[in-house]
Amino acid sequence: MIKVCGLVGSLRAKSYNKGLMRAAVRIALEEGIEITVFDRIGELPLFNQDLEKNLPDTVIALREAVSSAEGLYIVTPEYNYSVPGILKNAIDWASRPPMPTPLAKKPVAIAGASMGMGGSIRAQMHLRQIFVQTECLAMLKPEILIPHAHERFTTESELTDEKTLEIIRKQMINFKSWIHQLKV
Numbered sequence: 492m493i494k495v496c497g498l499v500g501s502l503r504a505k506s507y508n509k510g511l512m513r514a515a516v517r518i519a520l521e522e523g524i525e526i527t528v529f530d531r532i533g534e535l536p537l538f539n540q541d542l543e544k545n546l547p548d549t550v551i552a553l554r555e556a557v558s559s560a561e562g563l564y565i566v567t568p569e570y571n572y573s574v575p576g577i578l579k580n581a582i583d584w585a586s587r588p589p590m591p592t593p594l595a596k597k598p599v600a601i602a603g604a605s606m607g608m609g610g611s612i613r614a615q616m617h618l619r620q621i622f623v624q625t626e627c628l629a630m631l632k633p634e635i636l637i638p639h640a641h642e643r644f645t646t647e648s649e650l651t652d653e654k655t656l657e658i659i660r661k662q663m664i665n666f667k668s669w670i671h672q673l674k675v
């Protein structure tokens with residue numbers, strides 16, 4: 492089993508992106524990837540360099556989760572055409588200390604759902620831009636973009652659309668080989 496750390500950029504109880512992550516976790520297991528979601532993302536303090544002198548427990552837990560994982564799986568909505576603050580905050584914490592950051596060379600796969608027609612594409616493009624600085628090795632394809640999320644998930648925010656589930660499976664198969672390739 493390949494160990495992957497999962498991060499979701501929404502705190503909402505019935506978040507579509509949490510539902511997307513639940514579906515991805517199930518599919519990933521069938522493909523030999525164990526995604527453990529870091530579910531304390533909302534407890535992280537806002538990034539403050541002064542706190543680095545005495546790191547909060549949640550930050551230590553995040554860093555351990557990231558550093559012990561062979562890859563990251565990030566599922567995010569789009570907020571105002573970009574990455575939600577909680578996700579950026581987690582990345583900022585995980586990226587320290589810099590040069591090289593603990594995120595350097597970490598294989599990453601991305602997915603997202605939003606209510607707009609772009610399916611989180613702008614947030615995902617901004618994530619890829621952030622990864623230039625953190626040197627995360629983001630897999631290019633397949634992209635998982637779920638537009639009009641309110642029409643594609645059940646009222647309990649479960650993802651049942653067969654075509655989307657199939658693309659997630661393809662992504663997991665590719666992610667496994669992406670992680671293997673980067674190990675060599």
Ligand code: FNR
Binds near residue numbers: 501503509
């Ligand atoms: C949004 N939403 C949104 N949708 C989108 O497609 N593009 C956008 O730029 C934004 N911007 C945005 C900003 C803020 C502050 C909020 C709260 C929402 C709508 C968003 O897609 C919708 O709320 C999703 O349901 C959020 O994902 P979760 O929480 O369901 O995972």
